Amino acid sequence: MYTQCPECLSVFSVDARTLAQAHGFVMCGHCGNGFDSIATLADQLPPEPFDELPVNEPGVEPPRLELAVFRPKAKTEPEPAETLTGLDAFADLVVTPRFARDKRRDQPRRWPWIAACLLLLLGLAAQLGWALRDTLVADPITSPWLRQACAILQCRLPAVRDVGKLHLLARDVQTHPSVPGALLISATLRNDATFTQPWPMVTLRLTDGNGQVIAMRRLNPYEYLDDTEALHRGLAPGASTALVFEVEDPGHQAVAFDMEFE
CATH class of the missing domain: 2.60.40 (Immunoglobulin-like)
Structure with a gap:
């Protein structure tokens, strides 16, 4: 028996065991599309060249079952006074969309890393300024700024000898x-x-x-x-x-x- 993928028109040879595993639903090995293999099931291939296999029409109509031996009881309806309207029933219900909840849960907290990087940069700048303190204090551009900052902070600049x-x-x-x-x-x-x-x-x-x-x-x-x-x-x-x-x-x-x- 043969069946054909409706997407890429690839023809495959199938047997009863393959059809019984998923009740006729198979995956195309060429394009990966899932399809019902019974819809295009054919006993023989038509003469080449061919584009599509002849469609197999069901020959037997499935039987309808009428005689029921058991039927569960229907649930009792609530009293009119206790019945809530649609708005009242969901008035206190808070629904968070799944995509929004997952996005907040998966989003990394970046502010600790940003704060740590800023502290490291400030520490590096302080070390660099201390290493170049003589040059910065002696420089006519940076020296007034440093002296104003020390006047505000009540500190003393290191003495520079020239x-x-x-x-x-x-x-x-x-x-x-x-x-x-x-x-x-x-x-x-x-x-x-x-x-x-x-x-x-x-x-x-x-x-x-x-x-x-x-x-x-x-x-x-x-x-x-x-x-x-x-x-x-x-x-x-x-x-x-x-x-x-x-x-x-x-x-x-x-x-x-x-x-x-x-």
């Missing part, structure tokens, strides 16, 4: 007026940077007539500054200050001196 922006305006050396065997060296220092600098370490060198160093001393800021508050405040941008150093007199061989900042 001795190349410290310029010596004037200097002088003379015999100490009150200490015998000592020299009094004075200098005027100006900070040309756009940011506050910490007080520098000063190196003094006394040389002879041949330029040979005969005495040298390195002074820390707390050794030549008596004002503790000014020491912590630093040298403001554009500010000038007078520095005074008391050193031992190496004798008449010292004819010149040199000053260097670190």
Whole structure:
């Protein structure tokens, strides 16, 4: 026996066992369409070429059953007073469509991931800013913004040192007026940077007539500054200050001196 798929017109050979498994309903192995194989069941193939198999008309009308041996009782109808109208019966019923309920259930919660990513980005920005703090504080564009932010947050920016922006305006050396065997060296220092600098370490060198160093001393800021508050405040941008150093007199061989900042 032969049957034909109504979608792709593929012809298949079938037997009684195959037809009995699903009462004649089969799946096409070519296009995957399900169809009733009994509707196009034929004993023989027509002569080729052919497009469709002849349709098998049912030869026997199915019998009608009239004699019933059992029939379940009908359910009793509710009293008219207890009968609810269609609107009243479903007034308190809340129906959520299946597609909407499943969509809410399957939708992932994204806000924890977004919050975690934002925290990681803020942490990365903080680490980068701390690594480049000297450059940012010294930069003329970012420095005012950072100072305004620190003024609001009541914090203090880290001190940035740039001795190349410290310029010596004037200097002088003379015999100490009150200490015998000592020299009094004075200098005027100006900070040309756009940011506050910490007080520098000063190196003094006394040389002879041949330029040979005969005495040298390195002074820390707390050794030549008596004002503790000014020491912590630093040298403001554009500010000038007078520095005074008391050193031992190496004798008449010292004819010149040199000053260097670190």
